[in-house]
Amino acid sequence: MPKTVEYIFDFAAPNGYLAWYPLKDIVARAGAQLTVTPVFLGGMHKLTGNAPPMIRDAGVKGKVPYAALEFQRFLDRHGMDRFRMHPALPFNSIMLQRVLVAAQDEAERQAIVEALLPAVWERNIDCADADAVACELAxxxxxxxxxxxxxxxxxxxxxxxxxxxxxxERGAFGIPTFFVDGEMWFGKERLGQLEGFLEGGKP
Structure with a gap:
């Protein structure tokens, strides 16, 4: 029976964009299944005491510039040359996340991710503008x-x-988070570990 990778996801996280495309390739190679669970990152931060890295780590000398370097390395490694950091970050993603929840099934949910991720992180649409979101969906x-x-x-x-x-409750505190067989991985940097697990390795 194929394993299922559950992706805890919010459009508001730039790392959510970065993880999506390599994750799909990993799932396909492993013969696994992918499900998307929409959450509200703002609410998750409030529940856990977490904050966006550029805010949380602002007082740590060297950490934010290094995180930016690693971010760019990931973009370069995966050929994500269309990515543009959203000028409104951190923005409220509540409407987009409710759209995901409203999907009729998993196929439609993933189609919504495919439609809106580039709109948010390549074209930087106003995520609170219902007309702009409607246009992208249509x-x-x-x-x-x-x-x-x-x-x-x-x-x-x-x-x-x-x-x-x-x-x-299951341990998630940020995006991207992945669950397989009750095991959790956090961050785009853990995709290699996740793939190893899907291939039969230890978590």
Missing amino acids: QAGLDAQRLLAATQDAEVKAQLVANTEHAV
């Missing part, structure tokens, strides 16, 4: 009207909260 052949209307549903709102709380 261009990808998705039902923008249904998905955006659902962001106001009480059940959708509650599910996003529940997803976030459950992820934190």
Whole structure:
């Protein structure tokens, strides 16, 4: 039976963009399955006491510049030359995350990720602009009207909260986080370890 990689995901994390594309390749090579669990990163930070790295590490001499170097190395290694840091970072991703929750099934959820990741991290759309988001969804052949209307549903709102709380209960504190067979990996730097596990190695 193929393993399932659960990706704890929020559009607001630039590392979420970086991890998505190599992760898909790893899952395909391993013959595994991928599921996306939308969470609200802002809520996760509040629950865990975490903060965006550029804020959390601002007082540590040398750490933020080194993190930027490693970030660029990852972009270069994977040929991600279209990535552009969002000028509004850190921005509120609540509407985008509710759109993900409102997906009818896993296939639609991943299609939404595919449609909106480039919009956010390559073209830097305003993530609070419903019209801009609707345009991106519609261009990808998705039902923008249904998905955006659902962001106001009480059940959708509650599910996003529940997803976030459950992820934190299991140990998640940031994005990207991955779970396989109850084991957790955090960060794009752990993708190699995750692949090894999928191939039969130890966590």
